[in-house]
Amino acid sequence: MPVIATIVLCMYACNATSNEAQKASEEETLVGGGQSAVQDNESAKDVVKVAAGSKDHTTLVAAIKQAELVDALSNAGPFTVFAPTNAAFDKLPKGTVEDLMKAENKEKLQDILQYHVFVGSLKADYLQDGQTLNEVNGGNITISKKDGKIMINNSATIVASIPASNGIIHVIDAVLLQPSK
Amino acid sequence: MYSPGKLLSIIIITAVSSASLFSCKPKSAQSAISGDAAGKVYVAPGKYDEFYDFVSGGFNGQIGVYGIPSGRLLRIIPVFSTHPESGWGYSEETKPMLNTSHGEVPWDDLHHIALSTTNGEHDGRWVFANGNNTPRIARIDMKSFRTAEIIEIPNSAGNHSSPFITENTEYTIAGTRFSVPIQGNQDVAINTYKQNFKGTVSFIKVDPSSGRMNIAFQILTPGVNFDLSRAGKKKSHDWFFFSCYNSEKANTLLEVNASAKDKDFIMAVNWKKAEEYAKAGKGKMVPVEYAHNVYDEKTHSATSTIEKQVLLLDPKDCPDMIYFIPCPKSPHGTDVDPTGEYIVGSGKLAALIPVFSFTKIQQAIANKTYDGTFDGFPVLKYEAVLHGEVKKPGLGPLHTEFDNDGNAYTSMFVSSEIVKWRIKDVTVLDRVPTYYSIGHLSVMGGPTTKPYGKYMVAYNKITKDRYLPTGPELAQSAQLYDITGEKMKLLLDFPTVGEPHYAEAIPASKISAGSIKIYKIEENAHPFVSKGEGQTKVERKGNQVHVYMTAIRSHLTPDNIEGIKVGDDVYFHVTNLEQDWDVPHGFAIKNANNAEVLIMPGETQTLKFKADKAGIFPFYCTDFCSALHQEMQGYLRVSPTGSSVALSWGTGKTNPTDSVAKGATTSTKN
Numbered sequence: 001m002p003v004i005a006t007i008v009l010c011m012y013a014c015n016a017t018s019n020e021a022q023k024a025s026e027e028e029t030l031v032g033g034g035q036s037a038v039q040d041n042e043s044a045k046d047v048v049k050v051a052a053g054s055k056d057h058t059t060l061v062a063a064i065k066q067a068e069l070v071d072a073l074s075n076a077g078p079f080t081v082f083a084p085t086n087a088a089f090d091k092l093p094k095g096t097v098e099d100l101m102k103a104e105n106k107e108k109l110q111d112i113l114q115y116h117v118f119v120g121s122l123k124a125d126y127l128q129d130g131q132t133l134n135e136v137n138g139g140n141i142t143i144s145k146k147d148g149k150i151m152i153n154n155s156a157t158i159v160a161s162i163p164a165s166n167g168i169i170h171v172i173d174a175v176l177l178q179p180s181k
Numbered sequence: 182m183y184s185p186g187k188l189l190s191i192i193i194i195t196a197v198s199s200a201s202l203f204s205c206k207p208k209s210a211q212s213a214i215s216g217d218a219a220g221k222v223y224v225a226p227g228k229y230d231e232f233y234d235f236v237s238g239g240f241n242g243q244i245g246v247y248g249i250p251s252g253r254l255l256r257i258i259p260v261f262s263t264h265p266e267s268g269w270g271y272s273e274e275t276k277p278m279l280n281t282s283h284g285e286v287p288w289d290d291l292h293h294i295a296l297s298t299t300n301g302e303h304d305g306r307w308v309f310a311n312g313n314n315t316p317r318i319a320r321i322d323m324k325s326f327r328t329a330e331i332i333e334i335p336n337s338a339g340n341h342s343s344p345f346i347t348e349n350t351e352y353t354i355a356g357t358r359f360s361v362p363i364q365g366n367q368d369v370a371i372n373t374y375k376q377n378f379k380g381t382v383s384f385i386k387v388d389p390s391s392g393r394m395n396i397a398f399q400i401l402t403p404g405v406n407f408d409l410s411r412a413g414k415k416k417s418h419d420w421f422f423f424s425c426y427n428s429e430k431a432n433t434l435l436e437v438n439a440s441a442k443d444k445d446f447i448m449a450v451n452w453k454k455a456e457e458y459a460k461a462g463k464g465k466m467v468p469v470e471y472a473h474n475v476y477d478e479k480t481h482s483a484t485s486t487i488e489k490q491v492l493l494l495d496p497k498d499c500p501d502m503i504y505f506i507p508c509p510k511s512p513h514g515t516d517v518d519p520t521g522e523y524i525v526g527s528g529k530l531a532a533l534i535p536v537f538s539f540t541k542i543q544q545a546i547a548n549k550t551y552d553g554t555f556d557g558f559p560v561l562k563y564e565a566v567l568h569g570e571v572k573k574p575g576l577g578p579l580h581t582e583f584d585n586d587g588n589a590y591t592s593m594f595v596s597s598e599i600v601k602w603r604i605k606d607v608t609v610l611d612r613v614p615t616y617y618s619i620g621h622l623s624v625m626g627g628p629t630t631k632p633y634g635k636y637m638v639a640y641n642k643i644t645k646d647r648y649l650p651t652g653p654e655l656a657q658s659a660q661l662y663d664i665t666g667e668k669m670k671l672l673l674d675f676p677t678v679g680e681p682h683y684a685e686a687i688p689a690s691k692i693s694a695g696s697i698k699i700y701k702i703e704e705n706a707h708p709f710v711s712k713g714e715g716q717t718k719v720e721r722k723g724n725q726v727h728v729y730m731t732a733i734r735s736h737l738t739p740d741n742i743e744g745i746k747v748g749d750d751v752y753f754h755v756t757n758l759e760q761d762w763d764v765p766h767g768f769a770i771k772n773a774n775n776a777e778v779l780i781m782p783g784e785t786q787t788l789k790f791k792a793d794k795a796g797i798f799p800f801y802c803t804d805f806c807s808a809l810h811q812e813m814q815g816y817l818r819v820s821p822t823g824s825s826v827a828l829s830w831g832t833g834k835t836n837p838t839d840s841v842a843k844g845a846t847t848s849t850k851n
Contacts, residue, residue, distance in 0.1 A: 002655075028216075029213065029214050029216075030212070031212050031213065031214045031616075031671060031674075032212065032616055032646075032647070033819045034597055034614060034616075034617065035597065035617045035618070035643065035645065038645045038646045039646065040645070040646075069612075071596070071597060072576055072595055072597070074645070075540055075594075075595055075596075075597055075617060075618045076594075076617075076618045076642065076643055077595075078436075081525060107573075114532075114576075117575065119437065119530050119595060120436045120437060120440060121528075122436075126434065126437050131441075132441070134440065134443060134510060134530065135438075136532065136576060136595075137532055137534065138531070138532030140443075
């Protein structure tokens, strides 16, 4: 039983005090997390796990966790994730990321991250010059393609593409900012 | 010995080792189950469930019937697929049910079901189901839990937007998922899609007393993909709403090309008007071929008839019948609330859920508040027909069901959750996670005018770690929720067969009393019935041999049969003489290429056996029926072609030689 108590504490560590966790374990039984909690080291990695394995995407991964999008992006998808590098986040005005990571800005962060995700798995070959894609947050991005270079909203360039089990990640060198409506 | 404790600790150790990435897992994805959950789903031994839950089997082509709240599997009803458990598709009597204009299709894909209603409330008569691949609609009789009728849908491909019914089961509706060339030359280049491909929606009239179906008319539509549909209710009784995607009319890589536009459509059809046009002769009969298969409970046999024409309405000749409502991003479910006023479009790629008002739709039509046309049809102005939008409901809305208190419940595939929201002010009230990637959901009585509420079931597409692993393939996971309170509460996981899509639950009392227990032997009108052992015989007609056989605890009559020759087709017509509930007999014979049959009390079923080798072929009862079940057996002797062994049969007499008297039997007269 001490082992079980430990895991209950771990699961609640971020959101609840240990007192609350103890109380919960008496009255309720946790029945599992989302798909990200599935223990599976055989299957190909999903978009979240691929990103988590990249040392250039620690900011993005931290933001995905903060925005509670880990489970959604671990689901069946398929997703096309435009994944800004740490350097891309660093290009934002000083303090922007720190600000977005605050609890009160969670919805804003979700909106920004969802602007980087398309439901559908789009290899680079499928991206066409002039194409608009409606992203998960409802906003559109525009693709431009010139001499083999693919840009999003004329501001971010795809620098690498990594297939994942539930879609594809296009690494981009700038954070996408939704044009004001 | 298996030790749950040990297994748990292994899992926990694994969890800890990879905990770093997800140590701050969002609490929203976790779910706690309260201590009284077990009591809420526990149905004590000998007690019954409150609801029958009819659950489509998806790719298995069947329907699973479960008890709610226990989640116990009560029955599998074969519909579009053969089913060894009941002999469906193997017995000579049921083979015609799987016939189509393309011959026998032994396995189809059954996605959606609809329970018959009167005044929008369940009447406990029939279940309708769609054959998705080779387009068909089936009607299942709730008294026998058997498929009674299957009608093929011509001028259709991918019968997905089906078999939803009008409020009084006047019609069951079939819409095409795939548009295809309709009529005329169909051998066209695929990239001529925009010019040559059309959709249809079919209105299949249901006879109010017998349930017998016939295609009343089809309506030719633009070449989009129809996804789902629902009938209006009460004030919107005369209307039917179809969700459509691929208004881009793409014919390749739809993953990209059918997602280009911000909005697709819900197609609103005034079916009363369509009915009038059909009666007024506005349509024309066009040549088609489709199978209409009917199972007769008196003859215990199915017939398959190929029909040759269908009435096609071209909307060009039928004004004011069809309107298009813009709906964001490839709408999947289009669901009508119990009042008939609100139509919910679930755009599976949309960041919101639009709710349309039937009253506003009528006003927009009256005032011609249009926003252009689509393929010549008026498009109603989005803002003019909108009741409201549920903002940021979750990711990937698919289907919506309703309770009787003005609330809606929408399944969210991408974010794996169910969101409860209030229709009146389109406000999100609660959300619960599902495990994992929910497709359909079902509130008890959710699609009716009087939902029962109480429970809701999530039908998930991904199972992964919810059960003990069983290799790469896992049973689909369903989850039961208590929706009596403000917060939805998870009660139970239960496995389902196939891959459920739509499911519909009905109070047990609406069905259980009418469930038949036996088929009356005196009403058996099967052409090869033996209503008693005295009527058993063996008849030769050329190389066809008909064995009129009976089964009763614990012998088969006849059980010794000789005089069969290599090259003969032997038909074992087995009548189960039992008149006792739950005492079926089975029949199997060694080397039969056609498996077995199972025969209900009072029923006759036929197994065809091809005699292709000389020898002795034992046969026996396959369904444990009595203490002497194992003695319920017999022998068939097959002699070489041209052999002089005479036809003989009997039970209870040991034949001394090959030359016994024809027809010798000592069995008693029944």
